[in-house]
Amino acid sequence: MLSVSSLSVVYGEVEAVSRVDFALEKGQVLALVGANGAGKSSTLGAIAGLVRPAGGAIRLDGRDIAGLPAEQIARMGVALVPEGRRIFQSLTVAENLRLGGAVHQSAADLKERMAEMLDLFPILRRYFQNKGGNLSGGEQQMLAIARALMSRPRLLLLDEPSLGLAPQVIDAVFDLIEQLKHSGLTILLVEQNVSLALDVAEHAVVLANGAVALTGPAAELANSDLVRQAYLGG
Amino acid sequence: MIAQQIINAISLGGVYALLALGLAIVFSIIGLINFAHGELMTATGYALLGSLLMGVPFPLAVIVAICCGGLAAMAMERVAFRPMRGASVTSLLLTSFAVSSLLKVLFQNGVSARPQTILMPDWMTSAVTIGDITLRVGPAISIAISLLALLGLELFLRRTVMGTAMRAASEDFAVVRLMGIPANRVIATAFFISGIFAALAALLWIANRASVDPLMGFTPVLKAFIAAVIGGLGSLPGAVVGGFLLGVTEVLLQAVLPPELAPYRDAIVLSAVILVLLIRPQGLIPARRVQRS
Ligand SMILES: Nc1ncnc2c1ncn2[C@@H]1O[C@H](COP(=O)(O)OP(=O)(O)OP(=O)(O)O)[C@@H](O)[C@H]1O
Numbered sequence: 226m227l228s229v230s231s232l233s234v235v236y237g238e239v240e241a242v243s244r245v246d247f248a249l250e251k252g253q254v255l256a257l258v259g260a261n262g263a264g265k266s267s268t269l270g271a272i273a274g275l276v277r278p279a280g281g282a283i284r285l286d287g288r289d290i291a292g293l294p295a296e297q298i299a300r301m302g303v304a305l306v307p308e309g310r311r312i313f314q315s316l317t318v319a320e321n322l323r324l325g326g327a328v329h330q331s332a333a334d335l336k337e338r339m340a341e342m343l344d345l346f347p348i349l350r351r352y353f354q355n356k357g358g359n360l361s362g363g364e365q366q367m368l369a370i371a372r373a374l375m376s377r378p379r380l381l382l383l384d385e386p387s388l389g390l391a392p393q394v395i396d397a398v399f400d401l402i403e404q405l406k407h408s409g410l411t412i413l414l415v416e417q418n419v420s421l422a423l424d425v426a427e428h429a430v431v432l433a434n435g436a437v438a439l440t441g442p443a444a445e446l447a448n449s450d451l452v453r454q455a456y457l458g459g
Numbered sequence: 460m461i462a463q464q465i466i467n468a469i470s471l472g473g474v475y476a477l478l479a480l481g482l483a484i485v486f487s488i489i490g491l492i493n494f495a496h497g498e499l500m501t502a503t504g505y506a507l508l509g510s511l512l513m514g515v516p517f518p519l520a521v522i523v524a525i526c527c528g529g530l531a532a533m534a535m536e537r538v539a540f541r542p543m544r545g546a547s548v549t550s551l552l553l554t555s556f557a558v559s560s561l562l563k564v565l566f567q568n569g570v571s572a573r574p575q576t577i578l579m580p581d582w583m584t585s586a587v588t589i590g591d592i593t594l595r596v597g598p599a600i601s602i603a604i605s606l607l608a609l610l611g612l613e614l615f616l617r618r619t620v621m622g623t624a625m626r627a628a629s630e631d632f633a634v635v636r637l638m639g640i641p642a643n644r645v646i647a648t649a650f651f652i653s654g655i656f657a658a659l660a661a662l663l664w665i666a667n668r669a670s671v672d673p674l675m676g677f678t679p680v681l682k683a684f685i686a687a688v689i690g691g692l693g694s695l696p697g698a699v700v701g702g703f704l705l706g707v708t709e710v711l712l713q714a715v716l717p718p719e720l721a722p723y724r725d726a727i728v729l730s731a732v733i734l735v736l737l738i739r740p741q742g743l744i745p746a747r748r749v750q751r752s
Pocket residue numbers: 236239240241259260261262263264265266267268308752
């Protein structure tokens with residue numbers, strides 16, 4: 226479904242991502258892990274169209290989308306839940322979701338999807354008319370994911386969904402990811418919480434200094450010495 | 460007499476509020492202070508003049524003029540600002556100065572540097588007498604139009620997807636694009652609204668002065684800029700509050716200042732502005748904006 230080849234992202238003098246390759250099959254979860262500044266968010270940003278790649282190809286079902294504007298990529302079925310959630314603070318939960326569903330053609334479509342999301346996230350139903358900024362961190366993360374799902378994406382990009390959340394809330398987020406995976410959604414998951422990420426993912430890519438350091442089935446990587454020492458505490 | 464002063468004050472405040480809102484909407488979305496906003500007023504004025512000279516009936520001429528304001532703003536965005544997308548705030552500012560100067564020269568050479576008279580219909584300059592107070596019709600209409608425009612904008616921003624997207628874009632434009640909402644459409648809409656509001660302000664301004672000239676936009680837009688800053692640059696409620704506050708202060712000072720102090724009116728107003736900004740540097744109702752690198 227998604228294949229990234231030789232992707233590079235450059236900010237001024239800094240090469241944040243250099244010649245990264247990986248592929249993701251339909252219905253799979255791929256974990257993209259690595260230290261701070263390894264280039265994970267830049268990779269997602271390039272796929273979603275927020276940053277223009279300096280080189281390489283990003284194919285979505287065979288079509289190269291590298292360098293297309295973000296709004297066009299979103300309309301092709303790619304949804305990014307950005308790092309730090311970035312929900313619209315001054316908008317209500319309802320309005321946040323409404324914008325998430327802006328790509329829907331018909332009002333009936335939108336209404337149906339909204340109802341599905343509220344069933345999946347009962348907490349959002351409760352705070353439907355509250356300002357996004359008044360939600361707790363965990364609730365904001367759920368809203369950010371629901372907002373991305375509103376468009377019925379084919380590919381979901383999650384950037385550190387567990388960032389800054391309490392342990393029980395992290396569990397809830399990962400339960401949800403598991404649930405989405407079972408519903409057949411294709412997910413590219415960036416995480417600092419490597420053990421949880423490797424648990425849910427089939428395959429994993431380890432980035433270091435912008436380049437692929439290691440790649441393979443998630444279970445194998447979880448047992449590799451390098452990953453255990455660097456990310457799983459030995 | 461007092462009633463008339465109050466109405467005049469609110470009416471001027473409404474004009475400043477419309478202009479300040481136009482500046483604020485564009486600023487809140489692309490971070491540009493559009494110094495060519497005044498030229499949108501001027502363009503509207505000439506569109507009205509031209510239509511009337513061609514024999515278009517007054518109500519229709521007004522509609523043509525308003526559309527011209529909106530379209531001129533969109534054209535300005537398309538031609539001058541879109542190619543500068545992603546440029547620094549300073550470059551955008553300089554671009555808007557350039558557009559402003561260019562249009563002024565065009566108006567001066569293409570039409571005339573001297574003011575052209577526009578005849579307003581009699582009913583607009585008439586007065587009505589209620590009991591023992593006589594009130595002019597013009598300022599009352601002006602207030603009504605300003606309030607209707609504010610109400611319309613509020614409804615648009617709250618009730619429509621594009622309006623919601625514009626509020627969202629003032630917080631975090633990149634995420635709005637992630638939702639599949641085209642950036643160009645959001646920005647074009649912002650300019651269109653700012654142009655319509657500049658056009659309404661221009662018509663109200665002209666109704667009071669019965670003439671248009673190439674520099675007619677300068678003073679009101681300068682005042683509107685001050686109003687937007689007092690209110691909190693980029694904040695829409697701030698722009699409205701700042702506009703009314705400035706207009707009301709100006710007219711009331713005019714009324715109460717002894718004649719020997721009257722020439723210092725603007726100096727007094729600007730001192731008050733500086734005082735407000737010393738106490739609240741972010742303005743009265745600061746804009747909320749998520750700052751990202
Ligand atoms: N907009 C930018 N301008 C300049 N440099 C940037 C920008 N965004 C990221 N970088 C740099 O690019 C490198 C990779 O950043 P990126 O955010 O992709 O890493 P990351 O793996 O997501 O890190 P984290 O775990 O901290 O989120 C870093 O060195 C970062 O400082």
